[in-house]
Amino acid sequence: MSETDAVSRVDRTQEGAVAVLTVNNVKRRNAFSPEIRAELVAHLNDIEADDATRAIVITGAGGTFSAGGDLSTMQDMTAFEGRNRIRAGRQTVETMARGEKPIVAAVEGFAFGAGLSLALLADWIVAADDAKFCASFGKVGLMGDMGLFWTLPQRVKAGKAKRMLMLADVVAADEALEIGLVEAVAPKSQALSAALQKAQAFAEAAPLPNRLTREALAHFPAGLDDMLAYESQGQGILFTSADTTEGLNAFFEKRKPVFQGN
């Protein structure tokens, strides 16, 4: 194994209230190795506890998002080792899906395999106009993982989801926008700045209702009465928050509200 001689890490930088996490394993096109996964989860846990951070951007170094699982670490894997690896991946999925802070993904280049799964765990995705998305698992005899069977059908319809998962259809940025796989397209190499701008909007939005909204939507799929219970219980608490008082004052005074998260 050559894991030690290659740079394989997740860098964190901070832009005001926005934390930027950059998957950095450029030699392997940011392949999603167990080390990367563990660092990502550690950063996300730190950010979750950091009150000053209101939104997260995830991106990849060197002009690509992530080419997916690190095939070099999958050689000679026994069935049980494979199972353990997927179970470890579950922690990444749960941390991203159940966390309280909004996540924006900035995709340049490739979001393939587990890289696609990672992008789809974000709340809002911007793709560079030459970005490409592919559930490439089938090409190496595998099925989609890291929550893809949960996230992909939330965004695209069943027919397209099956073509992506079963035929490894490559989806270009413009089509991704059209079918709801991503929310925006930016010119090449400007995905990160577009993501930062949107993350800033998430950071300025009232954080408490968005935590409750994100949490409720993470119960997908849920029935009508579950969702009505989330909204009435959540709203009851939010009505008495300082941010709602601020929001109402700003509304009546016709100014922009400033939310403190309490």
Place this chain on the structure above:
Amino acid sequence: MSDAAPKTLVEDHGSVRILTINNVKQRNALTMDVKAVFGPALAEAERDPNVRAIVITGAGGTFSAGGDVTLFGDMTPAKGRHVVYRQREFLHTMIRGETPIIAAVEGFAYGAGFGVAMAADHIVAAEDAKFCAAFNKIGLMPDGGLLYTLPQRVGMGRAKEMLMLASVTDGVEAKRLGMVDVLAPSGSALDAALAKAEKFAAAAPLAIGAIKGAFARWPFDLESVFAMEIDAQQALMGTADATEARRAFFAKQKPVFKGA
């Protein structure tokens, strides 16, 4: 508009009932006064066997600006929960009822008003209509059933942007995203909704009711779908309407359904 005017106007066009939210001074905000009339009017329309389709719209060129912000400053958690909880009186009628509901949206469908529009089976929007889950602007989360209805129509990514950032979507964009079903020129959403309501009204009502009932159970797995099909289809096969439809089919005529 005088205070004596009913807060929901009720009008029949043949077998189509039009319910018009009428609180123009507050842009048809869903105040307690409005809800006290709108909910029962909706329930009554739903119960009436002569009503085969319901159109919901707003008076004065706008759909509904949402909740009554004048109430929001003076809430306890219990009171706030109660206000939101009671919206299910009309949301259940809209989503779990058996009569098809068409929303005709002009102007603003904001906050809970957006929720009412999205709870309809079929939505007609004027080109310049504006939809916004405005809740976050005042520190609140989406209600009016939007957590349930909106992702079904636009997918989760777009729904999250609308729900978490209170972004505004106009009629043209709403049509492109599948958030609404029909786009109408400004000022003619109600006409377009009535034309569509006639089609819903002419469809076999018991089947429509069973279909609405099935969708209202979303999400469901395959076994549940089989169960719903078996339960409802065997009842439908024995109805006079099914007999009439077979007769009309072979006679090459248009069937006339009686809901029996």
